[in-house]
Amino acid sequence: MFALAVWVPALLAAAEPSLDQVERLYEKARYEEALQRLGATCRGAADLGKCERMRAFIETALGHEDEARAAFERMLASEPEVGLGAVAPKVQALFLAATQNVQQARGLALAPIEASEGWVVQLVAAPAGLAGAVAHVRPAGHAQFQRVELLREGDAFTGRLAVGEVEAGPARYFLELRLVSGAELYVGSSKAPREVEVRPPAPPTPSPFALPGLKVEETQPREGMPAWAVWSIAGGAALVVAGIVTFVALSGEPEPGAIRVNIRFEDDP
Amino acid sequence: MKRLVCLALLSAHCGEPLAANLSAVVHIDGLLKDEVAALALYVMGPERDDEVLLTCPTLLRGELTPGDDRVDLLAEARVSFSEPEGRSTVIEHVAAGANRLVYVEALAAGELVLGHGCTEGIEVNEGATTEVTVDVFRK
Numbered sequence: 001m002f003a004l005a006v007w008v009p010a011l012l013a014a015a016e017p018s019l020d021q022v023e024r025l026y027e028k029a030r031y032e033e034a035l036q037r038l039g040a041t042c043r044g045a046a047d048l049g050k051c052e053r054m055r056a057f058i059e060t061a062l063g064h065e066d067e068a069r070a071a072f073e074r075m076l077a078s079e080p081e082v083g084l085g086a087v088a089p090k091v092q093a094l095f096l097a098a099t100q101n102v103q104q105a106r107g108l109a110l111a112p113i114e115a116s117e118g119w120v121v122q123l124v125a126a127p128a129g130l131a132g133a134v135a136h137v138r139p140a141g142h143a144q145f146q147r148v149e150l151l152r153e154g155d156a157f158t159g160r161l162a163v164g165e166v167e168a169g170p171a172r173y174f175l176e177l178r179l180v181s182g183a184e185l186y187v188g189s190s191k192a193p194r195e196v197e198v199r200p201p202a203p204p205t206p207s208p209f210a211l212p213g214l215k216v217e218e219t220q221p222r223e224g225m226p227a228w229a230v231w232s233i234a235g236g237a238a239l240v241v242a243g244i245v246t247f248v249a250l251s252g253e254p255e256p257g258a259i260r261v262n263i264r265f266e267d268d269p
Numbered sequence: 270m271k272r273l274v275c276l277a278l279l280s281a282h283c284g285e286p287l288a289a290n291l292s293a294v295v296h297i298d299g300l301l302k303d304e305v306a307a308l309a310l311y312v313m314g315p316e317r318d319d320e321v322l323l324t325c326p327t328l329l330r331g332e333l334t335p336g337d338d339r340v341d342l343l344a345e346a347r348v349s350f351s352e353p354e355g356r357s358t359v360i361e362h363v364a365a366g367a368n369r370l371v372y373v374e375a376l377a378a379g380e381l382v383l384g385h386g387c388t389e390g391i392e393v394n395e396g397a398t399t400e401v402t403v404d405v406f407r408k
Contacts, residue, residue: 032407040330063406066326066389131321151320180322257393258361259401261310261371265302266384266406 019047022054031061041182042074049079060091063266070181072098077183080106098181101129105177106187110135112197113171117164119198121148123157123175132178133157136190140198141167145174145190170195301407305350306378312360314341315368315389325387328372335372343369350375365395373403384408 018037025034035058042051052075059068072095075082080102084095104127111122121135130152136145142163150157173196174188188194317323318339327333335342344363348355363369369391375384386405393399 063404064326064329066324067329070326128322180324181326254365255395256362257365257395258359258398259312259363259369259371259391259393260357260359260398261373262400262402263308263356263358263373263375263386264402264404265300265305265375266404267300267302 019050019054022058026054026058026061029061031058034058035062042071049075049082052078053082056094057091060094065094069094069098069101070183073102073179073181073183076102077179077185101127101179101181102183102185105130105179105183105185108133108175108177108187109194110137110173110175110196112199114202115166115198115200117162119161119163121150121159121161121173123150125155126152126157129180130157130177131180134176135159136174136176137161137196138172138193139163139166140169140171141165145172145193166198169198171198172196301375301384301405302352304377304383305375307376308348308350308355308358309374309376310346310348310358310360311335311342311372312344312363313370313372314343314364314366315370316341323370325370325372325389328370328387329385359398363393365393367392369393371401371403373405375405382408 022034022037025031025037035055038051038055038058042048042055045051052071056068056071056075059065059071068091076098084092087095108123108126108130111124113119113121119137119139121137123130123133123135126133133150135148135150137148138145146161146163148159148161150159172193174186174190174193176184176186178184313323313335315323317333318341321339323333323340328335333340335345344360346358346360348358360371368389370387370389371391372387373385374382375386377383384405384407386403388401388403391399391401
């Protein structure tokens with residue numbers, strides 16, 4: 001038993017893409033080689049957090065800030081509580097930006113749902129860095145969570161869920177989020193779900209003409225149309241035609257623009 | 270012993286000062302700009318067909334190429350490179366809009382892609398020319 005306890009970690013360590021070797025290459029400032037040794041992805045790495053942290057440091061050293069921030073985001077998705085300690089301001093800034101992105105994602109919550117046969121499940125004001133979202137929703141009185149894929153619609157991510165009969169009360173849910181950086185994280189879980197308010201459907205808006213005491217009686221129209229009505233209809237029709245003509249004239253293809261691209265090489269002085 | 274100390278420092282995230290050596294990275298196979306014969310420039314929109322946002326890291330990692338069906342390729346240009354004229358290229362007839370990306374490939378004489386670079390978050394206004402700088406580094 002003891003031998004097994006000694007052997008298993010050793011075997012796992014041997015199977016890992018050697019992070020020690022990557023560290024040594026990084027120490028020698030052989031950043032490209034270190035990145036190559038790290039591979040295209042840290043997925044499946046036994047120590048995902050460490051792998052992404054190494055990647056972030058190397059990408060920073062190579063000047064690849066977007067990639068470094070993305071690696072930090074994936075690291076934070078895997079190890080939310082991890083800190084960096086004392087590092088250079090540039091690294092700290094990238095880490096903070098990644099932290100903010102991940103925290104913003106973790107702070108997302110479903111908007112209140114209006115009760116009907118088909119629920120509209122929505123994340124409003126979703127950050128631009130959110131690439132995909134899936135909500136797992138359990139209406140009151142239901143035993144199972146139902147999976148709802150949310151698709152981006154402007155600033156929101158929206159999905160629809162057929163619920164059938166439900167009891168009154170809030171629904172439980174948890175979210176699976178995927179950021180543009182590739183970071184994948186959960187908000188809540190099936191064991192510790194969040195709650196979202198389910199509101200009764202709004203009553204129909206009363207007609208502004210339905211004033212108390214005002215009684216509108218329907219009467220049969222008289223034969224023929226008065227002159228003022230004919231002219232009103234003609235004038236209205238003319239306005240509609242003029243509007244359509246104006247819209248067509250103005251809604252042509254927008255004029256394109258241009259981009260001047262200036263090239264700067266890495267080995268420029 | 271020195272190696273152990275270095276490893277300990279790295280584990281404590283103190284290895285980062287090495288980043289200051291970035292400018293000292295030397296390519297023994299020569300300067301990139303001296304090997305570049307042509308540039309391929311691509312302008313892309315931010316929205317992919319599969320609802321995922323297109324980003325520079327995706328292109329630079331080679332997870333997606335400008336010719337991929339999912340990419341909203343708005344314009345492309347190919348220019349011969351020479352110093353200093355080849356440093357600046359105007360890509361015309363780009364659909365106006367926000368969050369455009371410019372991806373550049375630096376090609377050797379034999380069409381080999383030597384390096385690449387990318388800039389994102391570009392706003393193109395109707396009838397106007399937006400100026401951007403793309404840092405090209407060895408692939």
